[in-house]
Amino acid sequence: MVGTGPGSTDYITPAAGKALEACQVVVGYKTYLDLIPEFLVDKEVVSSAMMQEVDRCRKAVELAESGKQVALVCGGDPGIYAMAGLVFEIVIEKKSSIKVDIVPGLAALNSCAARLGAPLMHDFAAVSLSDLLTPWELIEKRLDAAASADFVIVIYNPKSKKRITQLDKAREIILQYRKPGTPVGIVTAATRENEKIEITTLEKLPEAEVNMQSTVIVGNSTSFRWQNYLITPRGYHHKYSLSDK
């Protein structure tokens, strides 16, 4: 499993490059593979826009079982809300003896935080709003818990074409604990050509443009906006002095 980060090849680690170089077959979602043509030269490529995630992982496991060295490419970090778990689940169910290595990549939370400045300087919770595989009640419970304990909240999968109400519900839950002026950062398509960065507030979040490629970061009670940055201070009481000596 090879993580290729947010999109630009500038964020693919040498470790990921070596794994791609060493393999015979590259399996991946077409959209991601199209971003890394230089790594596909002389490789057997199993790419499909149509194949579902489960089929793609199963295909990669099958190819590995046939004795080939396979790189299953995954945008972002395969270890964060991604395919690493699915591969293990398939390997376990098939009682396969292939060896699985995870090469980490920059996840959306790394790249989006960097684009926003410094929102994740303190404790944070990552919550996906996709209720496809998780009961919505549990997602609500987590949002409530994270908001009540003043975690910075990183919202994955805030919206899709079909799921358009969850972000509003999440906002309502968070507003029970945080001020309407709490800063919120939205990064869409980080590091890609169509990258868009917006900083707004919980109050004005419904007016912001959020889509399938967006990650939303809601500040904690100490987070603030400065210029086009979203910053969370490190400490709740300043034991250090920032001024010149």
Add this chain to the structure above:
Amino acid sequence: MVGTGPGSTDYITPAAGKALEACQVVVGYKTYLDLIPEFLVDKEVVSSAMMQEVDRCRKAVELAESGKQVALVCGGDPGIYAMAGLVFEIVIEKKSSIKVDIVPGLAALNSCAARLGAPLMHDFAAVSLSDLLTPWELIEKRLDAAASADFVIVIYNPKSKKRITQLDKAREIILQYRKPGTPVGIVTAATRENEKIEITTLEKLPEAEVNMQSTVIVGNSTSFRWQNYLITPRGYHHKYSLSDK
């Protein structure tokens, strides 16, 4: 601000490499700079084991104000529990007009999750046990909230030479909500020569070796151990089938 990832240069992105190449001065903690000698050739290097974080950031800001292009090097990801926020706080306080770019790196949670297999497939909370800048009551509240809502919990700064009781207290809080057999992964010095990976349980956590270089990942109610991996399934109810068609 340039993130250099977990330690091995294999995990330094081309974007970070380019930022180091473009700069005139490299500022950083000696331990991190010693890991990347090839990036320091022909650079002015401001390295110190003695300088505190605040002094290091202030020095970097001063050098940038003098007109030099400065790379402030940070292990892991400067955007996750690291120095990015401090740099912004100093820039704001000094009303400095320097431009700050954050080049993300692989954080401990990325590299440790990869080493453990797939623990972060579902919602997770990151909590630092350092009570230097955060009241311990708030840390307890967050642990309680995260445990009660079945978040996978990534524990940063579990122990230091001086702070040795916090991890036991955290374990007690989590045990109010999770079974003693809940799997726990501990990764120490990920990707470095002295890397150590251990998978244990909440019950047996006090017997495990945890130090300043460790990150501890506590599974949620569905996480399980398989061989030497810690795996969290993606869904709470399987809508997909993993078996062959």
